[in-house]
Amino acid sequence: MSSNKFISIEGIAKRYPQPSGGTTTTFEDLWLSMPSGEFGCIIGHSGCGKTTVLNILAGLDEPSDGTVIVDGQAISGTSLDRAVIFQSHALLPWMTVMGNIAYAVSSKWRKWDNAKVRAHAQIYIDKVGLTGSEHKRPSELSGGMKQRVGIARALSITPKIMLMDEPFSALDALTRGTLQDEVRRVTLETGQTTFMITHDVDEAMYLADKIFLMTNGPGAVLAEIVENPLPKDRSRIDLHKHPQYYALRNHIIDFLVTRSKTFTSITPNHDPRNVPVVRPAFTEAVVTGASVMPSLASATR
Amino acid sequence: MITSLRVRAAVVSIAIFLAFIGVWHLATRSTGTAATMSPEYAKLMGLTANTGKSAMPGPLDVGAKLWEHLKQPFYDNGPNDKGLGIQLGYSVGRVGLGYLIAVIVAIPLGFLIGMSPLMNKALDPFIQVLKPISPLAWMPLALYTIKDSSLSAIFVIFICSVWPMLLNTAFGVAAVRKEWINVARTLEVGTFRRAFTVILPAAAPTILTGMRISIGIAWLVIVAAEMLVGGTGIGYFVWNEWNNLSITNVIIAILMIGLVGMLLDQILARFTRMVTFPE
Numbered sequence: 001m002s003s004n005k006f007i008s009i010e011g012i013a014k015r016y017p018q019p020s021g022g023t024t025t026t027f028e029d030l031w032l033s034m035p036s037g038e039f040g041c042i043i044g045h046s047g048c049g050k051t052t053v054l055n056i057l058a059g060l061d062e063p064s065d066g067t068v069i070v071d072g073q074a075i076s077g078t079s080l081d082r083a084v085i086f087q088s089h090a091l092l093p094w095m096t097v098m099g100n101i102a103y104a105v106s107s108k109w110r111k112w113d114n115a116k117v118r119a120h121a122q123i124y125i126d127k128v129g130l131t132g133s134e135h136k137r138p139s140e141l142s143g144g145m146k147q148r149v150g151i152a153r154a155l156s157i158t159p160k161i162m163l164m165d166e167p168f169s170a171l172d173a174l175t176r177g178t179l180q181d182e183v184r185r186v187t188l189e190t191g192q193t194t195f196m197i198t199h200d201v202d203e204a205m206y207l208a209d210k211i212f213l214m215t216n217g218p219g220a221v222l223a224e225i226v227e228n229p230l231p232k233d234r235s236r237i238d239l240h241k242h243p244q245y246y247a248l249r250n251h252i253i254d255f256l257v258t259r260s261k262t263f264t265s266i267t268p269n270h271d272p273r274n275v276p277v278v279r280p281a282f283t284e285a286v287v288t289g290a291s292v293m294p295s296l297a298s299a300t301r
Numbered sequence: 302m303i304t305s306l307r308v309r310a311a312v313v314s315i316a317i318f319l320a321f322i323g324v325w326h327l328a329t330r331s332t333g334t335a336a337t338m339s340p341e342y343a344k345l346m347g348l349t350a351n352t353g354k355s356a357m358p359g360p361l362d363v364g365a366k367l368w369e370h371l372k373q374p375f376y377d378n379g380p381n382d383k384g385l386g387i388q389l390g391y392s393v394g395r396v397g398l399g400y401l402i403a404v405i406v407a408i409p410l411g412f413l414i415g416m417s418p419l420m421n422k423a424l425d426p427f428i429q430v431l432k433p434i435s436p437l438a439w440m441p442l443a444l445y446t447i448k449d450s451s452l453s454a455i456f457v458i459f460i461c462s463v464w465p466m467l468l469n470t471a472f473g474v475a476a477v478r479k480e481w482i483n484v485a486r487t488l489e490v491g492t493f494r495r496a497f498t499v500i501l502p503a504a505a506p507t508i509l510t511g512m513r514i515s516i517g518i519a520w521l522v523i524v525a526a527e528m529l530v531g532g533t534g535i536g537y538f539v540w541n542e543w544n545n546l547s548i549t550n551v552i553i554a555i556l557m558i559g560l561v562g563m564l565l566d567q568i569l570a571r572f573t574r575m576v577t578f579p580e
Contacts, residue, residue, distance in 0.1 A: 004385065015332045060483055089478035094502045094578040107316070107488035139579040 005069075007057070009193040011272075012066035014052050018192055026052055027147035027220040029272045032212060037191040043252065044214030045260060050197045057195060058084045058163050071160055080108050080136060084282060085164040089146040091138040091153075098134040101153050103124060108157040124152040128182060143258035144175035148182070155186065163189070166205065179238055180206055188232075191208040200282070201252050205245075206236050213255050215263045221272060223263045226251065227279040244281055251280040322360045328361035358549040366549045367556075381541060385535070385553070387390035389561055391533040395451070395526075396519045396565075399458025403515065407463045408508065411470025412496065415504070421471065428467065436461035436522050440529055454523070461522045462515035469511025474506030505576035513569040520562045535561075 009032040015023045026049035034040045041051045050108040057068060059078035067074045070081065091100050101121040108113060112120070125134055128148040138146055147167060152160050167183075184207055187194050198204050204211050211226040215222035228246040239245060255263075265272070358366075374386030393398045436457045443453035477500050485495045527536025535554055542550035 058487060076430045078489060080487075080489050082487070084483070084487045086480055086483070088480055090478075091485050092484065092499065092502070094479060104488055105489050111534060137579070 002016070004035035005033045006038075006071060007040075007195065008033040008069040009053070009057070010067050010069060012053070012056060012063035012068065014049060014056070014061075025219050026217055028183040030222055031273045031275070032222055034195070034210065034236055035194070036071075036193050039187055039194045039196070039207055040212060041196045041198055041208035042212045042214060043198055043201065043204050043256070044220065045199070045216050045256065048214045048217040048220040048260075050214055053164055054084075054165050054195065054197050057161070060084070070127070080157050081160040083157055083159035083162050085147075085154045085162065085167045086152050087166045087169060089138075089143075089150040091146055095136050096123075096135050096137055097125065097149050100138070100149055100157050104153045121152075121156055122155040125139050127140055127155065127186060128152040130187045137293050142175075143171050144179060147171065147179060150166045151179075151183065151186070155190075155192070160193060162192055162194045164198070166190075166195065166197050169198070169200070175231070176203075176260045177236060178272045182206065184236075196262060201249060201256070205230065205248055206234065213253065213260070215251070215260045217255055219264070221264065221270060222275050223259070223270070224255070224269075225275050227277060229281055251278070307491075311569070316359045320380050321399050325360050329355040334448060347494065356548070367553050370553060380532070383538075384533075385538070385557060388538040389557060392523050392535040393565075394559065395534065396454050396458055396516075396523050399455040400462050400516060400519050402459045403463040403466060403519075404512065406560060407466035407511075408460075408470050411508070412474050412500070414467070414471035416496075421475070428464070428513025432464045432468075433485045437525055437529065440526065444530075450532060454526040454530050454534075458519045458523060458524045462519040465514040465518065466508070466511040469514070470504065470508045473507025473511075474500055476507070477503040483560065502576070502578070506578075509569065509573040509576055513566065513573060516565050516569050517562070520558075520565055524558060526578045 012030050013028045015024040015028075016026070017023050032052065032053075037039060042053060044050050052061060056063050057070075057075075059075055059082065069075070075082075092103065095103060098118065098121055101124060102117050105117045110121075122134070125131060128151050130145065130148055130152065132144065133141065138149070141149070150167070164183075168179055171179065180203060183194075185261050186192065187207075194207075194208065196204075205228065209228055211228065212222055213224045213226060214220050215223050222297070226248070229241050229248060230239065234242065311547040334515065364520050370385045374384045376382075377387060414424055439457055440453060444450065445455045447453050447456060481499050481503055482495070485499045523534065524536035524539065527534035528540045531537050531540070535558055539551055539554045539558075542548075542554065
């Protein structure tokens with residue numbers, strides 16, 4: 001198994017029967033692969049089936065066709081190898097922070113005694129900066145803190161893949177920023193393979209190594225794989241100062257605004273097994289935009 | 302003057318109570334000789350006729366009798382003369398036993414119905430037909446098959462308290478948030494552990510609400526059931542005192558039924574609060 005196909009989605013489709021007969025196809029013949037240790041991000045409009053793709057990867061949903069191979073094995077159902085961070089954090093409200101994480105830890109290592117489980121859980125509580133809140137219940141936590149618990153719970157079972165379904169979309173901008181920093185730090189530290197869904201372009205640009213662009217549904221296709229040209233040591237604060245920033249951003253925005261609607265009709269020969277990989281960089285069009293950049297940068301100040 | 306709502310409510314409650322006692326006293330007091338009649342006839346007619354006293358006992362009569370009962374709640378002078386405590390004990394015992402059997406049956410069955418859409422659909426017609434049957438309608442059938450009046454009363458309590466618990470458990474289990482189930486699924490938690498660690502705590506407030514409704518119904522039904530089966534219990538006591546024409550004792554029994562019912566409800570309310578979680 002080649003290492004650049006740690007996750008390999010092979011020709012999956014999702015179709016729903018309609019009450020009137022016939023079927024609705026959310027997406028068809030989707031191929032996608034990702035090497036170990038990378039951060040991948042699907043971006044697309046609502047209804048393109050990106051959540052379905054993630055749920056299939058998690059094992060919570062089944063494809064109508066095709067298979068998903070993770071680390072050389074076809075998946076069937078959910079697994080402790082694939083942790084999910086839910087959009088709505090999905091903490092169990094009758095358990096404390098410690099209880100929620102210990103529940104995950106004891107589910108993975110069933111023979112561990114209580115002390116060992118709690119010690120292991122504590123490492124991840126500390127990692128996401130919740131030290132001192134171990135005995136609080138989810139109702140006593142802010143939205144950002146709840147999602148930190150969700151992240152700690154996912155990390156605590158040391159999964160092969162971490163799956164995130166728009167994890168920060170319910171949070172305010174400031175909290176979202178800090179949590180993005182945390183996720184970036186933790187995933188870089190541990191070399192965690194991560195797969196995320198978002199509709200926030202800046203979030204994708206900051207976090208992802210590869211950005212998968214999906215066209216609009218129904219009948220959505222994976223149109224392009226965008227390689228992130230920004231350096232690995234990028235930081236959220238001066239992301240926009242990087243020379244490639246606007247090239248990348250404009251490319252994605254262009255896709256979302258116009259090409260996601262027209263892609264299927266203008267690209268009839270699109271081969272879903274060989275999706276073009278692009279690496280947006282300074283082109284002529286962007287160079288002309290470069291003169292605008294300083295004023296844009298100053299406008300954000 | 303600023304006083305807390307609780308204090309003000311308590312003052313109003315006491316005022317209403319005193320007004321009620323006052324009206325009651327005035328309505329039932331003696332009003333003097335109602336009509337002139339020969340002494341022999343007056344003797345036959347009793348107090349009602351010759352002093353204008355109402356047949357309805359006044360609050361003082363009830364109070365005095367109540368004090369008598371409270372001084373000696375557990376005396377036993379044979380089948381038709383037992384202390385109020387003993388009679389209430391019999392009733393609470395029957396309710397407790399019938400209710401316990403109902404809990405043992407309803408909660409696992411409710412889990413099954415809530416977790417399996419097949420069983421839900423398959424059992425639905427039976428539940429729909431059995432649920433509206435008055436529990437007392439089962440009494441002759443129970444007496445015929447069980448052949449023991451006391452056990453029949455327990456069966457009637459069982460059959461009346463099983464439905465609210467069953468339906469609430471099934472509803473609570475079926476309504477557990479999908480995301481909590483998904484958490485358990487992604488953690489590869491087995492069916493049994495999932496039932497106990499996720500579904501049970503998530504559905505517990507709904508289940509306890511059903512149990513609270515059930516205990517209320519069971520306490521309502523026991524009085525009627527004991528009037529039918531006789532022998533012991535507060536329901537039998539009420540009927541027996543009616544036959545003795547002791548309205549005083551009937552009023553005391555009514556008061557006691559209310560107090561014990563409130564107590565049972567409060568116990569279940571406390572349990573409900575214990576399992577309720579804020580979100």
